[in-house]
Amino acid sequence: MIRGLCAGICLLVLGAFAADDAMAQDSVKVGLIMPLTGQLGAVGKQLVAGARLYVEQHGTAVAGRNLELIVKDDGGSAENSKRIAQELLVNDKASFIGAGLTPSALSIAPIATQAKAPEVVMISGTSIVTERSPYIVRTSFTLAQSSVILADWAAKNGSRKVVSLVSDWAPGIDAENFFKDRFVRGGGEIIESIRVPLANPDFAPFLQRARDARPDTLFVFVPAGQAGTFAKQYIERGLHTAGIKLIGPGDLTDDDALGGMDDGMIGTVTALNYSASHPSAMNEAYVAAFKRANGFRPGFISVGGYDGMHLIYSALKKTNGSTDGDALVAAMKGMAWESPRGPISIDPETRDIVQNIYIRRVEKKNGELYNTEFATFEAVKDPGQTAKP
Numbered sequence: 001m002i003r004g005l006c007a008g009i010c011l012l013v014l015g016a017f018a019a020d021d022a023m024a025q026d027s028v029k030v031g032l033i034m035p036l037t038g039q040l041g042a043v044g045k046q047l048v049a050g051a052r053l054y055v056e057q058h059g060t061a062v063a064g065r066n067l068e069l070i071v072k073d074d075g076g077s078a079e080n081s082k083r084i085a086q087e088l089l090v091n092d093k094a095s096f097i098g099a100g101l102t103p104s105a106l107s108i109a110p111i112a113t114q115a116k117a118p119e120v121v122m123i124s125g126t127s128i129v130t131e132r133s134p135y136i137v138r139t140s141f142t143l144a145q146s147s148v149i150l151a152d153w154a155a156k157n158g159s160r161k162v163v164s165l166v167s168d169w170a171p172g173i174d175a176e177n178f179f180k181d182r183f184v185r186g187g188g189e190i191i192e193s194i195r196v197p198l199a200n201p202d203f204a205p206f207l208q209r210a211r212d213a214r215p216d217t218l219f220v221f222v223p224a225g226q227a228g229t230f231a232k233q234y235i236e237r238g239l240h241t242a243g244i245k246l247i248g249p250g251d252l253t254d255d256d257a258l259g260g261m262d263d264g265m266i267g268t269v270t271a272l273n274y275s276a277s278h279p280s281a282m283n284e285a286y287v288a289a290f291k292r293a294n295g296f297r298p299g300f301i302s303v304g305g306y307d308g309m310h311l312i313y314s315a316l317k318k319t320n321g322s323t324d325g326d327a328l329v330a331a332m333k334g335m336a337w338e339s340p341r342g343p344i345s346i347d348p349e350t351r352d353i354v355q356n357i358y359i360r361r362v363e364k365k366n367g368e369l370y371n372t373e374f375a376t377f378e379a380v381k382d383p384g385q386t387a388k389p
């Protein structure tokens, strides 16, 4: 009888080990659906580089589970993103989706809701996005955050007559509207609003129109990925010597492209959540590790991926490895941590990012152009939203 009892206990113990083992083997899948090719391919590459760096630095063992990162290219097409999200959630049993550009993040929203899976929005900067699903949490930024801060700064620093020139899609319309509303309240005037098509933009005729309107300041939003093209055409047309101040959300002087821009961009003032020259020990280490791994400078898009992975890791730790979507989103609400961009948190009401917005000026340091931060606005919430569940 004693032998039998012993054997029983042994089986139980073995069983427990086997279950533990199965748990460790049982992967938690995170599917990133990003634009790695197409017009905004450079944006997706920055994002994925940031996400991969986080995984390399922190390992794949999280709360007793093995985290598996699956990266898919949607080519920047929302139709593709939607199909890939369905495949990842249904076939691969992914527990998290990392979403990219605004149209893609929007197209995934109903699928995330149906699957009750967290959709961590890592690129999109359009305010409305987080309202489209209670499972969306954003780690990127909003155009409203930077445009409102910049409008106040411009009104207080001598800008009176502004031409606004934005890329004609949702984040551009947000930039135009939020800047305009705030700038006019500050006593300024928008003398012309110009929208440039997103696909294959030729900025030259629009820049001519802007110049002909004789503003004192030109406010520009182009998405990261088009900043280099914009700067080239701006300088080729001699706008940097036309006596017009150039300002905009910091996408305009994205660190990813800034190193390749002409010195004519020196003096451009922008507002954004991240600069590669942000002075903190954590950021210095981030920039060094990122450059070592990728051979290029991290831009603001990359921190959306790095912090997106931090959010996923931390939520899993809080749920002890459970992948219940409601528990994970509850764990993410109110989470606060230190990022290479500075202190950040997730607004528990809106599930949106709360972060510092910095005003920066393009300067040359050691032979390279950088965005030097000279004013900080702390813990900025997205001004574009109302509270939601």
Ligand code: PHB
Binding pocket: 043, 100, 101, 102, 103, 123, 124, 125, 126, 171, 222, 223, 224, 251
């Ligand atoms: C967006 O998808 O909303 C987006 C992409 C790139 C940017 C800004 C916004 O630079």
